[in-house]
Amino acid sequence: MKIATFNINNVNRRLPNLLEWLEEAKPDAVCLQELKAEQSRFPRAAIEAAGYGAVWRGQKTWNGVAILARGAEPVLTRDELPGDPDDGQSRYIEAAVNGVLIASIYLPNGNPQPGPKFDYKLAWFERLIAHAGELFAADLPVVLAGDYNVVPTERDIYPTKSWDDDALLQPESRAAFARLLSQGWTDALRRLHPETDDLYTFWDYKRGRWGRNAGLRLDHLLLSRSTADRLTGGGVDRDVRGREGASDHAPAWISLD
DNA sequence: ATGTCGAGCAAAGCTCGA
Numbered sequence: 001m002k003i004a005t006f007n008i009n010n011v012n013r014r015l016p017n018l019l020e021w022l023e024e025a026k027p028d029a030v031c032l033q034e035l036k037a038e039q040s041r042f043p044r045a046a047i048e049a050a051g052y053g054a055v056w057r058g059q060k061t062w063n064g065v066a067i068l069a070r071g072a073e074p075v076l077t078r079d080e081l082p083g084d085p086d087d088g089q090s091r092y093i094e095a096a097v098n099g100v101l102i103a104s105i106y107l108p109n110g111n112p113q114p115g116p117k118f119d120y121k122l123a124w125f126e127r128l129i130a131h132a133g134e135l136f137a138a139d140l141p142v143v144l145a146g147d148y149n150v151v152p153t154e155r156d157i158y159p160t161k162s163w164d165d166d167a168l169l170q171p172e173s174r175a176a177f178a179r180l181l182s183q184g185w186t187d188a189l190r191r192l193h194p195e196t197d198d199l200y201t202f203w204d205y206k207r208g209r210w211g212r213n214a215g216l217r218l219d220h221l222l223l224s225r226s227t228a229d230r231l232t233g234g235g236v237d238r239d240v241r242g243r244e245g246a247s248d249h250a251p252a253w254i255s256l257d
Numbered sequence: 258a259t260g261t262c263g264a265g266c267a268a269a270g271c272t273c274g275a
Binding site (some may be wrong): 010024060061109209 | 263271
């Protein structure tokens with residue numbers, strides 16, 4: 001079973017890119033982030049025609065997350081992260097696909113920091129850690145996939161000082177990600193490629209960063225115990241980032257036995 | 258400080274978010 005995560009950065013504007021990648025990569029389940037489409041504007045028909053069922057939680061202009069399943073309908077389990085009934089941002093959706101509980105996560109960016117957006121990022125992280133703790137303890141096959149907006153370690157960014165003040169690299173952001181992992185989750189791509197220095201999933205549009213491979217690893221697939229035992233492979237479809245009209249993220253994927 | 262990209266608002270170019 002192949003499971004992917006892809007920050008599409010506007011599902012309607014980049015629909016041809018998404019359909020092309022689905023056709024060639026044929027993932028069994030896909031987590032999308034940054035739909036940037038309100039609920040009624042999700043391109044359901046085109047995605048169905050490509051052979052995928054879908055559940056999604058849209059929002060006007062910003063955010064938005066979805067889960068697609070090849071030849072199946074994902075079984076929705078929740079479409080918001082518990083812990084704050086006043087949070088109206090569409091950043092979490094969870095569904096069962098082929099016996100695996102899958103979450104599509106779009107963690108807040110948090111810039112500029114310090115400030116209210118960074119506070120929101122850290123508070124959202126705490127809610128995720130609380131919910132993930134319950135899922136891990138349940139000992140189910142779970143994959144928490146998405147754009148975490150965190151560069152976990154120095155190995156996960158090209159050599160630069162340019163991002164030192166960015167919310168994605170702050171010690172608080174990294175500590176929260178490390179605390180999530182410490183519940184027992186496996187960072188699948190780093191597990192598979194422990195020595196790779198350019199395991200990036202994001203290249204900023206600015207300053208030719210794609211052309212000089214100045215990337216960041218922001219998109220992660222975290223595996224519960226039973227799914228980690230089934231991990232057989234994975235990678236980043238980085239060529240997708242170089243195509244006409246591409247998202248600034250590339251798809252990351254894993255295979256489970 | 259800058260660079261890129263796109264949307265919203267509202268009628269063109271600025272502001273915002275990423």
